[in-house]
Each structure stands twice: as C-alpha cells, then as structure tokens.
Amino acid sequence: MTTARTVVTIAALTLREASRRRVLLALAVLTVVLLVLSGWGFSRLAAESGDSTLTSGEARLTASILLNLVMFGFSLIAALGTAFLAGPTLSGETESGIALAVLARPIRRSAFLLGKWLGLVVFGSGFVVLAGLAQCLVVWATVGYWPPEPATALALLAAQTIVLLTLALLLSTAISPMASGVVAVGLFGTTWVAGVVGGLGASLGNDAVARVGTVSRMLLPTDGLWRGAMHAFQDPSALVEFGGADAEAFPFLSAAPLTAAYLAWAAVWVAMIWGLAAASFLRKDL
Amino acid sequence: MAVGNDAALRAEAQLVAGLPPAPAVWCSGLRRRYGQRPAVDDVSLEVGRGEVVGLLGPNGAGKTTVIKMLLGLVHPDAGEAMLLGQPAADPAARARVGYLPELFRYQPWLSAAEVLALHVRLAGVGVSAQERRDCLSLVGLAERAGDRVGGFSKGMQQRLGLAVALVAGPELVVLDEPTSALDPLGRADVRDIVLTLKSRGVAVLLNSHLIGEVERVCDRVVILDRGRVAASGTLAELLGQRELRLLLTDLSPAAEARLAAAGRVERAGDWFTVALPADDDGTAVPGMIADLVALGARVHAVEPARISLEERLLGILRAGAASRSGGER
Numbered sequence: 001m002t003t004a005r006t007v008v009t010i011a012a013l014t015l016r017e018a019s020r021r022r023v024l025l026a027l028a029v030l031t032v033v034l035l036v037l038s039g040w041g042f043s044r045l046a047a048e049s050g051d052s053t054l055t056s057g058e059a060r061l062t063a064s065i066l067l068n069l070v071m072f073g074f075s076l077i078a079a080l081g082t083a084f085l086a087g088p089t090l091s092g093e094t095e096s097g098i099a100l101a102v103l104a105r106p107i108r109r110s111a112f113l114l115g116k117w118l119g120l121v122v123f124g125s126g127f128v129v130l131a132g133l134a135q136c137l138v139v140w141a142t143v144g145y146w147p148p149e150p151a152t153a154l155a156l157l158a159a160q161t162i163v164l165l166t167l168a169l170l171l172s173t174a175i176s177p178m179a180s181g182v183v184a185v186g187l188f189g190t191t192w193v194a195g196v197v198g199g200l201g202a203s204l205g206n207d208a209v210a211r212v213g214t215v216s217r218m219l220l221p222t223d224g225l226w227r228g229a230m231h232a233f234q235d236p237s238a239l240v241e242f243g244g245a246d247a248e249a250f251p252f253l254s255a256a257p258l259t260a261a262y263l264a265w266a267a268v269w270v271a272m273i274w275g276l277a278a279a280s281f282l283r284k285d286l
Numbered sequence: 287m288a289v290g291n292d293a294a295l296r297a298e299a300q301l302v303a304g305l306p307p308a309p310a311v312w313c314s315g316l317r318r319r320y321g322q323r324p325a326v327d328d329v330s331l332e333v334g335r336g337e338v339v340g341l342l343g344p345n346g347a348g349k350t351t352v353i354k355m356l357l358g359l360v361h362p363d364a365g366e367a368m369l370l371g372q373p374a375a376d377p378a379a380r381a382r383v384g385y386l387p388e389l390f391r392y393q394p395w396l397s398a399a400e401v402l403a404l405h406v407r408l409a410g411v412g413v414s415a416q417e418r419r420d421c422l423s424l425v426g427l428a429e430r431a432g433d434r435v436g437g438f439s440k441g442m443q444q445r446l447g448l449a450v451a452l453v454a455g456p457e458l459v460v461l462d463e464p465t466s467a468l469d470p471l472g473r474a475d476v477r478d479i480v481l482t483l484k485s486r487g488v489a490v491l492l493n494s495h496l497i498g499e500v501e502r503v504c505d506r507v508v509i510l511d512r513g514r515v516a517a518s519g520t521l522a523e524l525l526g527q528r529e530l531r532l533l534l535t536d537l538s539p540a541a542e543a544r545l546a547a548a549g550r551v552e553r554a555g556d557w558f559t560v561a562l563p564a565d566d567d568g569t570a571v572p573g574m575i576a577d578l579v580a581l582g583a584r585v586h587a588v589e590p591a592r593i594s595l596e597e598r599l600l601g602i603l604r605a606g607a608a609s610r611s612g613g614e615r
Binding site: 002005006009013016017020021096097098100101102103104105106107108283285286 | 354357358359360361377378379380381383385386387389390391392393395396404405407408409410447450
C-alpha cells in the first residue's frame with residue numbers, strides 16, 4: 001500500500017472519529033451560542049453608537065477589541081478541542097489496543113502519524129476558519145465593520161491551532177491522553193499570559209519583563225501567531241485611538257503585524273515538533 | 287547482449303520459482319528486556335507454510351512479546367525475524383498477515399462492516415463487499431454488520447477481531463489468545479476456522495492457554511518458559527512416550543523382571559505403569575502380556591495411557607523450575 005493512501009485513509013478516519021464522537025456537534029453548538037451572543041452584543045453596540053454618543057473612531061476601536069475578544073474565544077475552543085482530540089486519538093488508541101490491529105497492517109508508523117496529524121489539521125483549521133468567517137459576517141451585518149485582512153487573520157488563527165495540535169500530538173506519544181491534553185492547553189494559556197506580561201513590560205519600558213513575552217513566543221508560537229491574527233482583524237486606526245504604544249499592554253489589540261521571519265520560525269517549529277513526535281512514536285512499543 | 291541478459295534473468299527467475307517458499311515465520315535469537323527483566327531471551331522458531339504452530343507457556347513467558355516482535359509492534363533488542371520471506375522490520379512483510387491481538391479493541395464509533403472495510407484498505411488488497419460479508423458471517427456477526435462496535439460484548443469484539451485477521455486473504459494468521467472471551471460454542475467455531483485455514487494452506491501461529499485447543503489443531507508446539515524456548519516439536523515428538531497401566535496380582539520375581547525389561551516401571555499398590563519405547567512396532571504389549579501370563583501373573587486390567595500435552599507441559603515447566611532453583615542454590 002502506498003504511503004499516500006495510508007495517510008489519506010487515516011486522516012479520513014480521524015475526521016470521521018471527530019464527527020461520530022459528537023466533537024463536531026459540540027463545537028457547532030458552542031460556535032452558534034458564541035455567534036448569537038456576539039451578534040446581540042454588536043447590535044447593542046450599534047444601537048448605542050446610533051445615539052452618536054460614540055464617535056466613529058471609538059466605534060471602530062470597540063468593534064476591533066470586541067472582535068478580537070470573540071476570536072480569542074474561538075481560538076480557545078479550537079485549542080481545547082484539538083488538544084483534547086489529539087491526545088486520545090493517539091495515546092488513547094495505543095493504550096486501549098485499537099492501534100495494535102491497525103499498526104500490524106502493512107503501513108508505516110510515520111504514515112499513520114501523518115494521517116492523524118493531517119486529519120486534525122483539517123478539522124482544527126476548518127473549524128477556526130469557518131467559525132471565524134461566520135463571526136466576521138455577524139460583525140459586518142450588525143455594526144458594518146469588516147476587518148482589513150480577514151484571510152490573513154483566519155490563516156493565522158488556523159496556524160495557531162496547528163501549532164497547538166502538533167504539540168499535543170508530540171505529548172500524546174509520550175504521556176497519557178488526559179495528561180497530554182492538560183499539558184498542551186496549560187502551555188497555551190501560559191504562553192498567552194506570558195505574552196500579556198511581555199506587552200505590559202514593553203509599554204512600561206521594562207526590557208526584562210518584555211523579554212518574557214518574546215521568549216515565550218519563540219518557545220511556543222501560539223501567542224505570536226494569535227497577535228498576528230489580532231493585528232489583521234483590528235482596524236488600523238484602533239491603535240492610534242487607543243494611544244499608540246500603550247496598546248501593547250492591552251491583551252486584545254496587537255501593536256505590530258507578524259514578520260516573515262517569525263512565520264518561517266513557526267513553520268520550522270511545527271516541522272521540528274512533528275519530527276520529534278514521529279521519532280518518539282516510531283520507537284514506541286505497543 | 288540484452289538478449290543474453292534476458293535469458294539469464296529468466297533462468298534465474300525459474301530457479302527461484304522452483305525453490306520452496308520461505309517459511310511463514312522465521313526468527314532467530316530474538317531478545318527483549320524490560321528494564322532489568324529479560325522478557326524474551328534468545329527465542330528462535332519457525333512456522334512453515336500451511337503449518338499450524340501452537341505457542342504455549344505460563345503467564346509472563348514472553349509469548350505475546352514474541353508475537354509483537356514478529357509483527358513490528360515491539361522492537362527486539364537483538365535477533366532477526368522474517369515473515370513470508372521478507373524482513374519483519376519492513377511493513378510490506380505484513381501485507382499477507384492477519385493478526386488478532388490479545389488486547390482486542392476496535393474503533394467503537396465504527397460499525398463492524400466499516401472496521402473490516404478500513405482494514406481491507408490499509409492492507410491494500412482488493413476484497414469485495416460480498417467477501418467482507420462472508421467473513422463476518424464466518425465469525426457469526428452477519429446480523430450485526432451495521433451496528434456500532436461500541437455496543438458489542440467482549441465475545442463479539444473478539445469475533446470481529448477474528449474477522450479482521452481473516453478478511454484480507456492472509457497467508458499467515460497470528461492469533462493471540464483467540465478464545466479468551468468466547469463461550470464453548472465460540473471456541474468450537476475458532477477451532478473449526480483454524481482447521482479450515484490449515485486445509486487451505488494458510489499458516490497459523492496460535493498462542494493459547496487452552497492446551498486442549500492447541501492439542502487438537504496444532505501440527506507443532508513451541509513451549510516458552512521465562513522468555514526461552516523450553517521445548518518444541520511435533521505433537522508426536524513431544525508426546526511420543528506411551529505408557530501402559532496394568533493391574534496385576536500374584537506377581538513372581540521372574541514376572542517382575544519381565545515387566546522391567548519392557549521399560550521403566552512405576553508401582554502403586556497392584557497398579558503398574560510401564561513406559562513403552564517410542565519405536566514400538568505393535569508387538570511389545572501382546573508379547574509382554576503373554577509372557578506375564580506364562581510366568582503365572584494374574585492380569586486384571588491393561589489400559590493404554592497416553593501422556594497428555596498438559597502433563598508434558600507441566601513436566602517441562604516443573605523441570606525448568608527445579609533446575610533453576612538447583613542452580614541458584
């Protein structure tokens with residue numbers, strides 16, 4: 001059997017697992033709830049600004065911040081979803097014995113792992129892109145705000161999800177399914193907090209504190225990619241409105257777009273972590 | 287030049303085609319340690335094409351580890367293994383191998399028919415939907431083909447596992463405790479399936495605790511103890527020793543000497559057990575009885591006693607334990 005066919009078969013199986021295990025349904029319900037709530041919130045915002053109590057610039061700032069806030073909610077759902085899906089799908093299967101019969105087939109373990117990863121990538125990025133796009137449409141319909149670079153923003157959100165699920169996959173080759181989900185989500189939260197701390201440091205001019213954010217963004221690129229996504233969602237005037245560099249201290253605005261070097265680093269990071277996961281999985285005794 | 291090469295190649299191909307096929311399983315010097323404890327220590331065994339070989343031994347003897355090493359699921363520390371003539375380390379060697387693991391679990395969110403379809407796809411062979419249905423009905427799951435595996439009992443999951451092992455037209459089937467969750471009827475089914483495989487020329491490596499099962503279907507037996515091959519051979523070789531039980535009275539010293547001449551004698555009251563030579567041509571027993579009667583002994587009963595595989599297995603394992611404790615002292 002060709003490796004490509006194995007990869008596609010396993011990826012399709014992973015997607016089918018996500019839908020059959022009601023993960024898809026759960027995510028769809030959460031998404032709809034979040035969309036409806038945010039739609040209501042944005043329509044209230046539009047009604048308030050209709051009274052001309054908010055200048056147009058303030059409205060854009062508020063819309064940008066709220067959009068980023070809701071998107072953070074989606075990225076959190078995607079992070080939790082994929083991390084808790086990636087754990088059980090690999091280590092859960094090796095623990096329960098499901099993997100024994102599958103891996104005794106004439107397939108390479110690396111192809112099996114690539115299939116799992118690909119299935120999760122399609123699932124996770126599919127979710128954030130669809131949910132994010134729906135959210136952008138809700139915002140556009142309620143307050144008439146359309147992000148400057150929606151495609152870039154959604155792609156970066158997807159990239160953030162891929163980074164986290166690759167990490168969860170690596171963890172699940174080494175530790176138990178539950179632990180791998182908890183550790184992956186824990187690291188995701190820690191990096192986000194470190195990013196906020198770093199932003200505070202930067203706005204206060206404290207280099208040592210600012211470095212916390214920079215280092216954590218290199219170690220786990222989720223927060224860096226998230227900041228890039230926020231920058232592409234928010235209105236360019238929002239930063240000026242908020243007070244320029246002070247915006248760095250605020251967790252739901254991003255001061256600068258991503259550099260190409262950082263994107264390259266994120267890609268290298270994913271490849272590296274995937275390679276480690278493959279090396280660990282290949283050596284594993286089932 | 288090219289024509290000459292062609293002819294030479296064809297001659298070589300004919301030569302190779304004429305060779306007997308490589309054994310279904312061949313391994314040599316397999317070793318595996320878990321921490322300080324050697325789980326498998328220098329195991330070599332062979333399963334010929336179409337041969338049914340039983341793997342016996344107590345818990346923790348390393349039977350499952352040997353099977354997993356053959357299938358590339360556990361990495362050996364040392365040793366070599368070949369499946370159907372290809373190195374076991376190459377996944378392609380498993381193209382014609384079916385496996386029922388000891389820990390049998392299948393995707394609970396798939397139906398039985400979908401599990402089979404998945405395995406057929408992964409095996410990379412063409413198996414028609416009809417053949418897959420036949421395979422499910424062979425293991426008694428035809429009625430449940432469309433039901434989710436999550437709702438199956440353990441016995442039904444094991445039956446499904448058997449179907450998975452058989453579905454892709456294997457030339458070698460590895461069954462690790464295939465009847466552990468089955469009722470007596472299911473065990474009989476498995477026995478019939480193994481015998482059918484044997485008649486079709488499919489090699490089977492059967493690991494089972496149920497000695498009776500092994501004794502009925504296997505051509506050869508390999509007994510593992512503490513990670514080593516304690517004994518191996520055909521059933522006739524392992525059980526070759528035959529015994530005769532006799533109830534005798536009025537035994538004169540001459541008759542007793544005649545009895546001892548036939549073989550090793552054990553006595554319990556008036557019961558005598560004589561170990562007969564393996565190369566007996568069928569004359570030893572009548573000759574001995576006639577002599578005993580002629581020497582004045584009264585013969586009340588003569589019973590053939592065959593050593594069961596269970597007794598032989600226990601004998602081998604106990605001898606191994608005794609020699610170990612002797613060595614440790």
